[in-house]
Amino acid sequence: MASYIGNTQKDVQDMLKVIGVKSIDDLFQDIKPRHASQSFDLPAGKSEFEVVECFRRLASQNAAHLIPFIGGGYYDHYIPAAVDAIISRAEFYTAYTPYQPECSQGTLQALYEFQSSICTLTGMEVANASLYDGGTALYEAAMMALRLTNRKKVLLDGGVSPIYRKILKSYTGNLHYEFQETSVAHGQSHRQEMEELLDENTAAVILQNPNFFGAIDDHSDIIKKAHELGVLAIESVYPIALGLIKTPGEMGADIVTGEGQSLGLPLNFGGPYLGFMATRKEFIRKMPGRIVGQTVDQEGRRCFVNTLQAREQHIRREKATSNICTNMSLCALQAVIYMSLLGKEGFKELAQLNLDKAEFARRMMERIKGVEVIRSSQTFNEFTVRLSKDASGVVEAMIGKGFAAGFPLGRYYKGMDNYMIVAVTEKRTKEEILRYVESLDEVLNKSNHCSSNRKEHVAS
Template identity: 60%
Template structure:
């Protein structure tokens, strides 16, 4: 099939366009490309009808393992998404919109971003939020740069129980920057204070913590925040938004910059994205915050309106002084998040968090009965916890996969001395009967 078979123009129209442009053939349009560099063939298969395309896509979709009973988390969670989220977010006026450069034409979009920012502030207990970060790891990276700008220091202390994916992204993004990273240890699931304080000094820009941490352990970081502030350093805390229905918010313990992954707020797992990073800060730092910020204002007639404010991107007025080069608009994911939070409401989020916690504790009680398996209980947890198996966790994961279960994350992939440890997550999607069946199958595999 020739490339021309995919073009809508007739031979007469092509001839007319060539005549106007002064070329004798379509090939002449590519004369600047040397002949040896031109494609010999596009190798495009014959076209298909709409019906054939739909059936082909369905057959590809059937290759996905969409029917696994999911106990896998590790930063990305299988939460239920109410039907209203997609029904509202998929309205054409939302999903076709892009960057709202012209506020007079984008009031609906700007208000949705403003409401999202408000929801994130209420959720985290912080003063201001932005609305244009790619994911939780990117948000953490931007928080580090922000801390460097605020303190004029370049040393970062990072807890070893911060998500390893985030840490890897952080090191990659900063590889050409003059930033010193020091990883500190974890003891029994908790941030090791003595290790953190040993490295804390007047060169420290920030301490990075996570709550719950990668192992699912819940910690109260208020004492670390105080020590950091006494030393002139900031505290960045990465949080799991659903857990904030139960746990203390970052703002309530004095955290300076709160970040996290917003996928769990109405966005599907979707094989890795698109996701939604959020960032919220204290008011005093808002001018150092990257990305888009939508503000409420009034027009000349006194009517309420919305605009992009404190614009700090390189495409805007600050250019080389920009605080970020974030270019993509994550507002559709942010819209899903604010719809999700609005549907739940304050009490609904609390109920959801408590239910997640209860189902996680129920799962622990079933797993306690399996010989040779140890549920780690050195720290309180939310909906994710670690178990130690009598054999290699990767092997167990593969065996459970064949039985229809994504049974958790093998920690040996990121922590070399934890080959027998498995990280298990339980959300509201899991029923008591599924949990019981999960435990039965795991027992059979471990005792065989």
């Protein structure tokens, strides 16, 4: 039966008899005629085969073939096949929130391992079992800091993803909080502005590393200054970079969030993704979201449970730390499998590989007329370039050559129409990078794109 109904006609008759009604319609007698649906004009059902054909057609109407040099917080990393093989086990994906620990140890232990992996990756003491995505996780972190400090002001670094900054402002629109934004200096956080704006009314300073322009920063000095004023430091991170760069824990951050898409999740047109959050142990009771803890059973055997539930909505209702209920368990599972496969050495190598490929691409791009690679700060696998032409037009032309060439910054930053950010992950081969550079050269210098137009190698 098309609606996956379990009962036969005979079953239905037997059940109606037990209930003591004549028809299924009788069970809906509380829905009075005046409440009845005024319309239910939907198409008839289709066969599985027909739906599959329809979806193949829809999928073919998307340009998934473009070679991505676009990032902006969401990256095209290779996902080992074992990740999907494991999350395709129905014991994981058709279960629900582990309310009954005895028959949910699989999910619970995996989430404990996820939390532990996030802790060691970020250098923090405790992590939760996931949040919706990187943007909403940052909002939850801001709310957590406001609760912890009882202050009303948040300082927001201009290098934080513009998408995240928009999310933060939407959510707090109806609340009495003040957001102050600082600008970016030479790609990095603007120390002087930060110092001027940080004060004893500030609940938190929100930073991102690497920032939206791709710049890496050591925020230790800002965080130290913040702590002197009782301000909490929130750091949004790109997990792959942490294979190589200074962790928020090492910088002294209080709350860490991030987008976990890069940890084994496909790009999927924006979701499902994975928000993660880590903090200091002393703040654990103010942290939103599910938290899995280790304990023992009646026989003293190790086991895992959802713990500190007194923070949560189903217990605390309006006094909860967050309204969050469902999180992203399966995505957290994806991430912990991914991190386990990559492992200690593989994760470091992966980060180094990203750094090397991006550096190669930068050097190649610097040889083209009309491209200025911004080298004012250290970067990881994404970097800013200034073009001789409007970046959105260049990116449009590059689509015709089979590339998603980067993300034009003019969309979110005034006066940056000629700038774009370019991401180069481990998946981009030398051949792809060279073809990309060649195509970019053609687009920028179309009228006369022979090799004589190339600049000599520009030393940085």
